[in-house]
Amino acid sequence: MSRLIAALVLGLAATAVTAAPAAQAAESNGGIRVLPLGDSITDGGTANPGAYRTELWRRLTAGGYTVDFVGSRANGPAELGDHDHEGHPGYRIDQIQAGIAGWVQATNPQTVLLHLGTNDIGQNWDLPNAPARLFQLVDTIIQLAPAAEIFVASVAPVAFADREARTQTYNAAIPGLVQQRAAAGKHVHFVEMHAALTTADLTADGVHPTAAGSAKMGATWHAALRTVPTSIGPGTGLEHRASGLCLDVAGRTATAGAHAVIATCDGGPSQRWVAGVAGELRVFGTMCLDVAGAATAHGSDVVIWTCNGQSNQRWTLRANGSLVGAASGRCVKSTYGGTTPGTILRIADCDGTAVQLWSRR
Numbered sequence: 001m002s003r004l005i006a007a008l009v010l011g012l013a014a015t016a017v018t019a020a021p022a023a024q025a026a027e028s029n030g031g032i033r034v035l036p037l038g039d040s041i042t043d044g045g046t047a048n049p050g051a052y053r054t055e056l057w058r059r060l061t062a063g064g065y066t067v068d069f070v071g072s073r074a075n076g077p078a079e080l081g082d083h084d085h086e087g088h089p090g091y092r093i094d095q096i097q098a099g100i101a102g103w104v105q106a107t108n109p110q111t112v113l114l115h116l117g118t119n120d121i122g123q124n125w126d127l128p129n130a131p132a133r134l135f136q137l138v139d140t141i142i143q144l145a146p147a148a149e150i151f152v153a154s155v156a157p158v159a160f161a162d163r164e165a166r167t168q169t170y171n172a173a174i175p176g177l178v179q180q181r182a183a184a185g186k187h188v189h190f191v192e193m194h195a196a197l198t199t200a201d202l203t204a205d206g207v208h209p210t211a212a213g214s215a216k217m218g219a220t221w222h223a224a225l226r227t228v229p230t231s232i233g234p235g236t237g238l239e240h241r242a243s244g245l246c247l248d249v250a251g252r253t254a255t256a257g258a259h260a261v262i263a264t265c266d267g268g269p270s271q272r273w274v275a276g277v278a279g280e281l282r283v284f285g286t287m288c289l290d291v292a293g294a295a296t297a298h299g300s301d302v303v304i305w306t307c308n309g310q311s312n313q314r315w316t317l318r319a320n321g322s323l324v325g326a327a328s329g330r331c332v333k334s335t336y337g338g339t340t341p342g343t344i345l346r347i348a349d350c351d352g353t354a355v356q357l358w359s360r361r
Contacts, residue, residue: 031066035109042087050076055218070107131173149231153193159206237361242354243339254284279314296328321357
């Protein structure tokens with residue numbers, strides 16, 4: 001009986017279209033514009049304001065990424081550094097479709113996070129056509145923002161057997177529709193969100209994630225974004241603390257074996273390093289920071305090489321600023337402690353001195 005009552009309460013809550021929150025000035029830090037798009041699971045409501053956005057923000061900022069959440073709505077706790085979003089409680093796919101042109105034109109997103117369909121499933125609203133309607137929305141976003149990276153999630157589980165069966169049927173169609181667009185060269189990516197949560201991660205209403213469930217969603221979004229590095233950063237300069245110069249490539253060309261050097265910071269392509277999901281540091285798109293000959297010995301030269309996923313291309317920027325190689329356990333430093341442009345870089349035993357320390361720019 002209690003579950004039936006919860007379901008009735010949920011039905012009323014899910015179908016009601018709530019008023020937008022009080023107007024709030026949009027927050028912007030000049031970073032990559034990310035549009036969290038969906039329904040109350042994106043918004044979070046009064047029970048869980050900020051929803052998955054809080055954990056996603058925490059992970060992105062901890063990783064040194066500069067992102068700008070965008071949207072016409074805003075809510076969330078103080079620890080969520082940017083409250084903007086486009087999560088509309090109660091909205092179905094058709095209702096998001098009706099507003100998408102204005103929202104995208106107003107925010108010009110570079111990345112879109114789409115979790116939508118829960119209310120269509122709950123209301124049993126044109127479900128045979130729901131996946132097609134979802135991807136009509138995706139196609140509209142592509143037309144409006146063709147360069148944007150669009151991440152489409154399977155929807156989270158629900159605690160009611162009949163609705164969960166409909167959820168699984170709906171979700172099953174999403175990967176193939178994503179793949180069709182990806183194969184056509186569109187920037188569309190699938191995110192397996194349903195498997196990230198269980199019914200233990202839901203509130204008493206059986207649909208909305210708890211704070212712990214929202215944190216799992218945030219972690220899942222974060223992992224997906226990191227597989228497409230440009231979705232959360234165009235590349236970050238790494239400044240050598242001892243010299244004030246930046247990590248660069250000798251000759252500034254994508255040549256395998258070219259030495260890593262320090263040079264005057266100018267933000268050029270050879271100074272824009274993108275952190276990949278495996279810990280690699282990419283430059284020029286396909287080249288990675290490496291050690292010559294995959295060596296691990298103290299004094300080995302640091303170079304760039306075609307990205308191959310090996311441990312000699314994986315790096316960690318520690319909290320103290322040390323840039324540490326996974327294979328060697330050694331730190332990147334300027335040769336002989338040099339601080340002039342063109343000084344080449346090598347790996348050395350980590351000692352925490354300024355010639356081994358780096359800061360994101």
